[in-house]
Amino acid sequence: MEHDVLVTRAREARERAVAPYSTFKVGAALETVDGTIITGCNIENSTYGLTICAERVAVFKAVSEGHRAFRRVAVVADTQAPTPPCGPCRQILWEFCGDIEVILANLTAETGRHRLKDLLPLPFDARNLGTG
Numbered sequence: 001m002e003h004d005v006l007v008t009r010a011r012e013a014r015e016r017a018v019a020p021y022s023t024f025k026v027g028a029a030l031e032t033v034d035g036t037i038i039t040g041c042n043i044e045n046s047t048y049g050l051t052i053c054a055e056r057v058a059v060f061k062a063v064s065e066g067h068r069a070f071r072r073v074a075v076v077a078d079t080q081a082p083t084p085p086c087g088p089c090r091q092i093l094w095e096f097c098g099d100i101e102v103i104l105a106n107l108t109a110e111t112g113r114h115r116l117k118d119l120l121p122l123p124f125d126a127r128n129l130g131t132g
């Protein structure tokens, strides 16, 4: 569905990206089970390696504010082809959000909808430690 408020919020978050090195701005919006939306943008660093993706900013903001149950995440970049979450972000999303819906979009249209389990098959998580 276009006009999804989650995508709109991710587009707005993308405007706040700090990406002077790659110039590749990304926005994310994470929806909790009670409908609260927490946003994130990528924040780059001159050391490059300390850069953090939009998705992880959103997850860590949400968790730090006490949210622990999520339904969907929207990820927005200015690309024709879908921009899916990177591997580390898939792992972090799985850890804190489980099998949520991942909505991909660019500045004008949705480019895909996926379940996280399809983007991260055979995930490692607490169950593998015998503690989950």
Ligand code: THU
Pocket: 019, 022, 024, 025, 026, 041, 042, 043, 044, 051, 052, 053, 054, 055, 075, 083, 084, 085, 086, 089
């Ligand atoms: N990036 C994200 O924020 N999320 C993604 O899903 C893909 C990559 C950021 C990291 C870096 O700042 C820039 O995009 C280029 O990789």
